[in-house]
Amino acid sequence: MTHWIIAPILIPALAGLLLLLEVRERQQLRRVTGLLSCVALIPVALVLWQQAAQGDVGVYQLGNWQAPFGIVLVLDQLSAMMLLLTAVLALPALLYGCAGDDRRGPNFHSLFQFQLMGINGAFLTGDLFNLFVFFEVLLIASYGLALHGRGTERVKAGLHYVVLNLAGSALFLIALGLIYGTTGTLNMADFAVKAQALEGSDQILLTVAVLLLWVVFGLKAALFPLYFWLPAAYANATAPVAALFAIMTKVGIYAILRMQALAFSDGPLAGLGADLLWWLALVTLALAAIGALAAQRLGGLVAYLVVMSVGTLVAALSLGDPKVVGPALYYLIHSTLICAALFLLCDLLRRSRGDSDDRLESGPPLAHGNWLGAAFFAAAVAVVGLPPLSGFVGKVALLQAVPSAPYWVLLLLxxxxxxxxxxxxxxxxxxxxxxxxxxxxxxxxxxxxMLALLLASPLLTVAAEPLLQLCGGVAEQLADQTIYIRAVLGGAS
Known part of the structure; x- marks a missing residue:
């Protein structure tokens, strides 16, 4: 495997360190540094996708220590897709921040890069402990970004977000201790092999550890009853931060999907916690719909739409059916980009309403009402799943793949x-x-x-058939866990 695989981690890491050293008063230089990093991530992600699309799983051994003893980064089609999605999202979000929001805090650009480092690392790591490490990197950066710009409501929501995630980190460490104590490994591929052979008390302890993992990943994904931090945190964050945070819940969903496909698709632990995830996701979907109806601010409404997408995805993925994963990945891409566009559009509307802000109350006429209204209409059609845009394609594909009346009813409602x-x-x-x-x-x-992100919906619609086929290919590779396990434990490099 070439050294390209480590680039999505190194580029933002080096850019973040450089930004800490640059003079804060030289704002233009800091903007150029951050933007160059985000621009560089796109061709790197494309190169990695091209490598992964060939069907092989690439393994990068740090320090040339072979798994399961050394730290490995693993590139398959799923991780490559998530890297590309992150890169496509990060550039317009940072461009929007460079219009002035970055001046509201001294370390915005460095925190933005460290956030990208943590997100990319979480998608690439092949080790549970390093998944914890990258979770902490992205969370520490997100703590600063959530508080960026200050303000009473922002600080209050940010503190709730910090406290809950610190609790989640503690549970993650407990789960890792139980996993290592029972299997003797934290490498994901090695864990998938050894977990199948456990019996008796060790299997019981591992079951507890796995349920703790579902709690942690459910917190990251904003699944009921652990989603209450999200609406306030996202609604009160600055627009570029909220747009970048649109990928944050998908990190938790990615972790659920990865562990479910790798370690819990067969054997004595097959389907462990799947029923629980199914019902929690349906409750999340229902409560998010109620929250969207009751929202008093546009930012809060968009935040509940993010929670709604979480319930939609986790319910589908909890079934463990490879035929569902492809449509779910298409819907994941759609919901991430369109919700990010809505957060930016919400800020544009807020800036046009003076003291009325984004509160859903009577306010002054909008100076740019015609084109803002057209953009809002297109975003609304896309995000709720009306034809002819990508939300409709994604929901129809999910409804065809998930033969469940409760899911159909709740998704439509x-x-x-x-x-x-x-x-x-x-x-x-x-x-x-x-x-x-x-x-x-x-x-x-x-x-x-904002328009660049909004344009993603018609593009996803036009390319729906090849994209669904591509996502289906990702699902097929993910379903064959032996490909991943052989690549990692076989010493591929």
């Missing part, structure tokens, strides 16, 4: 709730107006990144 919530928001923002227009330029540096 949640879409209706999202539609009602967004319709109410749109009528309030664009029609219930009074007073004078708040004259405030939005600027191309904010508009272009």
């Amino acid at each position: 949640a879409g209706l709730a999202g539609l009602v919530g967004l319709s109410r928001a749109g009528s309030t923002l664009f029609w219930r107006v009074h007073g004078d227009v708040v004259s405030k330029k939005l600027g191309r540096r904010r508009v272009i990144p």
Whole structure:
């Protein structure tokens, strides 16, 4: 395996360190450094996807220590896809931040890069302990980003977010201790092999450890009853931070999918916790729909749409059916990019409403109401799953793949709730107006990144068939755990 595999971790790590050394007053230099890092991640992610698309699993041994004793990075189609999605999301989010939001805190750019380092590392690591390490890297960076810009509500929501995730980190360490104590390894591939041979008390302890992992990953993914931190944290974060955070819940979903496919697809632990995940995801979906209907701010409404996508995905993936994984991955890509676009659009609307902010109440007429209304309409159609955009394609594919009446009913009702919530928001923002227009330029540096993310929906629609086939190929490789295990434990490099 070439050294390219470590580049998605090294590039933002080096950029983050460089940004800490650069003079804070030289804002343009800091912006250029951050943007160059994000731009560089896109071709690197494309190269890695091209390598992974050939069907082989690449293993990079740090220090040339072979698994399971050494630290390994593992590149398969799933991790390559998630790296590419992160790179595509990061650039417009940072471009939007460079329009002025980055001035609201001295370390925005370095924290942004360390966040990318943690996210990319979580997608690449082949070791549970290093998954914990990269979780901590991205969480520590996210703590600073969540508080970026200060403000009472932001600090309050940020503190709740910090406390809950610190508790989750403690549970993660306990789970890792139980796993190492019973199997003698934390390498994912080696764990998948050794977990099948456990019996008696060791198997009971491992079951406890796995259930703790589901709790931790459910917290990261914002699954009921651990999602309550998300709406306030995302709604009160600055727009570029909220847009980047759209990928954060997908890190938890990725961890669930990876461990489920690798270690719990067969053997005595097959399907462990799957029923629990199924019902928790359905409850998450239902409560997110209620939250979207009750939201008093547009940012809060979009945050509940993120939670809704989590329930949709986890419920489908908990079935453990490879035929479901492909449509779920398509929907994951769609929901990540469109929710990020909505967070940026929400900020543009807020800036056009003066003191009314993003509250869903009567306010001044929007200076750029025509094109903002068109963008809001397109985003709403995409995110709730109406034809002809990508949300409709993703939901139809999921409904065809998941033969479950409760899932069908809740998914359709949640879409209706999202539609009602967004319709109410749109009528309030664009029609219930009074007073004078708040004259405030939005600027191309904010508009272009939002439109770039919003454009993803029609592009995903046009390329729906090949993308669904591609996602199906990712699912097929993921379903064959022997490919991953042989590549890692066979000493591939």
